[in-house]
Amino acid sequence: MRNLLNSPFPSLAVSRDALHEALTSLDWPPALISDAQLAMVELIVNSWRHANTPAPVVVILLRGNTLRVGVSDRSSALPEQRPFDPYSESGRGLRLVEGLTHRWGVDPRKLGKTTWFELDGVA
Numbered sequence: 001m002r003n004l005l006n007s008p009f010p011s012l013a014v015s016r017d018a019l020h021e022a023l024t025s026l027d028w029p030p031a032l033i034s035d036a037q038l039a040m041v042e043l044i045v046n047s048w049r050h051a052n053t054p055a056p057v058v059v060i061l062l063r064g065n066t067l068r069v070g071v072s073d074r075s076s077a078l079p080e081q082r083p084f085d086p087y088s089e090s091g092r093g094l095r096l097v098e099g100l101t102h103r104w105g106v107d108p109r110k111l112g113k114t115t116w117f118e119l120d121g122v123a
Helices: 012-025 030-050 093-100
Strands: 002-008 057-063 066-073 103-108 113-120
Touching: 012 030, 012 057, 030 066, 030 093, 030 113, 093 103, 093 113
Parallel strands: none
Antiparallel strands: 002 057, 057 066, 066 113, 103 113
C-alpha cells in the first residue's frame, strides 16, 4: 500500500490537481483520471453541503492497481441515495459516484465518517 497524499485540502482545485498529478505520474489513462476527479469532487461537495464540514480530510491511496479515495467529515449522518427525480436540481451525487467508480461505501468513525470510493486501474 502506498499513501499518495494524506492531508486536508484548502480548496477543491488543490485536491483535484493533487489527484491528477498523482495518477498522471503513475500513467493512469486520462479517462480514469477524470472519473476519479469527478467522484472525489462529489464526495467533497457532499461533505460541505450535507455534513457542514468546511475542510474535509481527503486521503488518496493506491493499493496495487486500485485507487481508493476517502473523504472524512465530522457528521455521523450516513449518506443516502435519493430516489431519482428528473426534475430535482440536486440529489444525483452518489449515483454519479456509483456510476464512475467500481465500489463506494461509508465507514463510520469515532467522530464522523469516511465516505470512500475505489477505482481499478488498467493492469
